[in-house]
Amino acid sequence: MSVDLTAARTLSLADHTVRELNAALHAPDAERWEVLDPGGRHAIAAGLDAEISVEVAGHVGYYCAGMNQRASVHIRGNCGVGIAENMMSGKVVVDGDASQAAGATAHGGLLVIEGNAAARCGISLKGAEIVVGGSIGHMSAFMAQSGTIAVCGDAGEALGDSIYEARVYVRGEVASLGADCVAKELLEEHRLQLGELLERAGHGDLDPGEFRRYGSARRLYNFDVDDAGEY
Amino acid sequence: MSDSNGTPRPGWRDGLRESATFDRATLHEIRRAAREGIYDIRGGGAKRRVPNFDDLLLLGASVSRYPIEGYRERCDTDVVLGTRFAKRPLKLDIPITIAGMSFGALSGPAKEALGRGATAMGTSTTTGDGGMTPEEREHSKTLVYQLLPSRYGMNPDDLRRADAIEVVIGQGAKPGGGGMLLGQKISERVAEMRDLPAGIDQRSACRHPDWTGPDDLEIKIEELREITDWEKPIFVKVGATRPYYDVALAVKSGADVVVLDGMQGGTAATQEVFIEHVGIPTLAAIPPAVQALVELGMHRKVQLVVSGGIRSGADVAKALALGADAVSIGVAALVAIGDNAPELGREYEAIGSAAGFYDDWHEGRDPAGILTQDDELAARLDPELGGRRLANYLRTLVQETQTLARACGKSRVQNLEPEDLVALTVEAAAMARVPLAGTDWIPGTEAR
Numbered sequence: 001m002s003v004d005l006t007a008a009r010t011l012s013l014a015d016h017t018v019r020e021l022n023a024a025l026h027a028p029d030a031e032r033w034e035v036l037d038p039g040g041r042h043a044i045a046a047g048l049d050a051e052i053s054v055e056v057a058g059h060v061g062y063y064c065a066g067m068n069q070r071a072s073v074h075i076r077g078n079c080g081v082g083i084a085e086n087m088m089s090g091k092v093v094v095d096g097d098a099s100q101a102a103g104a105t106a107h108g109g110l111l112v113i114e115g116n117a118a119a120r121c122g123i124s125l126k127g128a129e130i131v132v133g134g135s136i137g138h139m140s141a142f143m144a145q146s147g148t149i150a151v152c153g154d155a156g157e158a159l160g161d162s163i164y165e166a167r168v169y170v171r172g173e174v175a176s177l178g179a180d181c182v183a184k185e186l187l188e189e190h191r192l193q194l195g196e197l198l199e200r201a202g203h204g205d206l207d208p209g210e211f212r213r214y215g216s217a218r219r220l221y222n223f224d225v226d227d228a229g230e231y
Numbered sequence: 232m233s234d235s236n237g238t239p240r241p242g243w244r245d246g247l248r249e250s251a252t253f254d255r256a257t258l259h260e261i262r263r264a265a266r267e268g269i270y271d272i273r274g275g276g277a278k279r280r281v282p283n284f285d286d287l288l289l290l291g292a293s294v295s296r297y298p299i300e301g302y303r304e305r306c307d308t309d310v311v312l313g314t315r316f317a318k319r320p321l322k323l324d325i326p327i328t329i330a331g332m333s334f335g336a337l338s339g340p341a342k343e344a345l346g347r348g349a350t351a352m353g354t355s356t357t358t359g360d361g362g363m364t365p366e367e368r369e370h371s372k373t374l375v376y377q378l379l380p381s382r383y384g385m386n387p388d389d390l391r392r393a394d395a396i397e398v399v400i401g402q403g404a405k406p407g408g409g410g411m412l413l414g415q416k417i418s419e420r421v422a423e424m425r426d427l428p429a430g431i432d433q434r435s436a437c438r439h440p441d442w443t444g445p446d447d448l449e450i451k452i453e454e455l456r457e458i459t460d461w462e463k464p465i466f467v468k469v470g471a472t473r474p475y476y477d478v479a480l481a482v483k484s485g486a487d488v489v490v491l492d493g494m495q496g497g498t499a500a501t502q503e504v505f506i507e508h509v510g511i512p513t514l515a516a517i518p519p520a521v522q523a524l525v526e527l528g529m530h531r532k533v534q535l536v537v538s539g540g541i542r543s544g545a546d547v548a549k550a551l552a553l554g555a556d557a558v559s560i561g562v563a564a565l566v567a568i569g570d571n572a573p574e575l576g577r578e579y580e581a582i583g584s585a586a587g588f589y590d591d592w593h594e595g596r597d598p599a600g601i602l603t604q605d606d607e608l609a610a611r612l613d614p615e616l617g618g619r620r621l622a623n624y625l626r627t628l629v630q631e632t633q634t635l636a637r638a639c640g641k642s643r644v645q646n647l648e649p650e651d652l653v654a655l656t657v658e659a660a661a662m663a664r665v666p667l668a669g670t671d672w673i674p675g676t677e678a679r
Contacts, residue, residue, distance in 0.1 A: 105440055164427060
């Protein structure tokens with residue numbers, strides 16, 4: 001596959017189907033793409049696997065940039081459920097708000113949501129990084145296995161329920177913590193990691209020291225009947 | 232006192248009467264629960280007797296029906312799955328596939344054996360919770376890749392490497408339940424594939440993380456099609472509970488194939504109470520599923536694959552006669568490659584079980600090297616021999632199915648139809664919606 005590093009393409013979803021768009025993005029002949037008139041359509045830019053940049057001028061529906069690999073996708077609007085779900089690598093930026101399950105099960109890459117993210121942000125996260133400029137909804141980081149979630153605003157109820165080894169940083173208030181999720185000391189190692197992540201996400205002006213760290217107490221890692229009431 | 236075969240039960244003396252309500256297994260379970268304070272976990276499917284394919288009989292040819300000559304006249308067995316939307320449907324030589332079983336629950340050699348046996352017979356295998364291993368892909372010519380709630384190991388490269396995608400909503404052994412792979416089976420490799428630390432219990436969620444309900448499922452399927460450029464058939468697998476509605480909703484959501492797993496279908500591990508008390512028998516699940524497809528004008532257009540307790544060609548023939556396009560086997564395939572083999576009787580006894588009864592699959596100590604992640608145990612299974620045995624078993628199932636189909640005058644096994652069946656019991660007649668043998672009575676419907 002040869003990609004013309006100088007070429008740019010513009011494609012309007014008023015004139016083309018999502019299928020036509022994705023087929024073009026799966027075999028790209030240009031490095032930069034602009035998608036017009038997204039109209040909240042689903043699965044826009046899903047399954048990309050090339051070092052290209054895609055800018056979407058407007059709101060998108062479910063699963064935009066789903067399972068992204070290597071590509072950089074920028075949404076100039078809000079997004080529906082499951083933005084960048086199961087992302088493997090690359091970068092996805094949402095200028096507006098995100099619906100539920102943002103970055104669900106993502107293995108790698110960076111997801112930046114400038115606005116708020118709804119419930120279950122980073123659910124079952126498997127290694128990716130998520131930075132939310134606003135607040136996140138309830139049950140976020142549920143069963144999050146690895147990776148990092150940094151929240152510049154507040155977190156809803158039951159944050160990090162049944163969390164494994166993922167790291168969660170919250171700058172504002174946490175409504176409540178889920179089962180086996182506890183506040184942890186913010187060590188220098190974490191300040192450095194968080195500072196570097198915020199920098200990459202365009203929030204380098206924030207002081208990592210203002211965040212609190214949350215993670216697993218690891219009490220529920222191996223089932224014990226005496227813990228049954230904790231679940 | 233004797234069992235149904237007339238064999239005296241151990242421990243019996245004149246004057247003793249065993250309670251039908253508090254039988255020995257029940258008493259043992261009460262004592263175990265009182266001692267341990269936690270439910271029993273085991274593998275496999277429902278062990279209780281439920282109405283099943285043995286309660287049906289096929290009606291061979293007679294004055295009004297011509298049979299097909301065995302060994303001379305063709306009786307086709309091939310089937311195509313995924314003809315509705317996928318650019319590349321699965322073309323299988325036989326209507327019997329291997330059900331989803333994970334690397335993690337099963338050893339690497341066991342997965343390889345399943346792949347070898349299925350490939351030899353021109354059929355498919357299926358991944359499970361935990362993702363696709365290179366060995367599995369290598370040895371399975373046709374491989375169905377499961378998308379499960381946990382998404383362990385899920386990645387777009389394997390999605391594209393797969394021949395079909397199966398969105399798992401539930402399974403017959405535990406519809407509505409998630410899973411638990413206990414720490415002793417989480418080896419370094421299993422842990423790495425699942426992005427978890429080794430040695431900890433791995434919970435599999437019961438709900439998908441990024442969709443809820445049939446409207447979302449339709450969008451999820453659309454995404455999977457977009458990622459794979461509409462090439463791969465999309466299966467939707469449901470545990471048998473409300474098959475009429477579930478099948479209709481799966482069709483509405485855009486499935487190419489619906490996999491329907493009855494309560495006899497196995498699992499690697501879940502609560503005994505779940506296995507035995509949730510879901511409905513395979514026999515009872517098929518007619519409502521077929522009804523939904525027929526009413527939507529989708530029977531044979533969206534293929535129906537039925538699993539849960541398929542053991543013989545007779546089971547295959549009866550499932551097809553009720554309207555399935557294919558069947559899927561799991562437990563029987565494990566037995567075929569050597570699970571619970573009598574030769575290992577002493578070793579099963581050494582771990583507190585017996586050959587033919589061993590179901591503590593979650594403990595990872597299977598002497599047959601199949602349901603384990605212990606390298607030494609796993610090395611006992613010769614995948615080539617296991618593959619040959621599975622192929623032999625599948626070959627036998629096909630021969631038996633053809634024998635019965637020919638007797639009913641069918642030149643293709645899928646041409647078997649409900650009209651070829653009668654039931655031995657009132658319950659089976661009502662569930663299968665076929666007449667009680669020797670009558671024209673179908674309980675619950677107008678007489679035909």
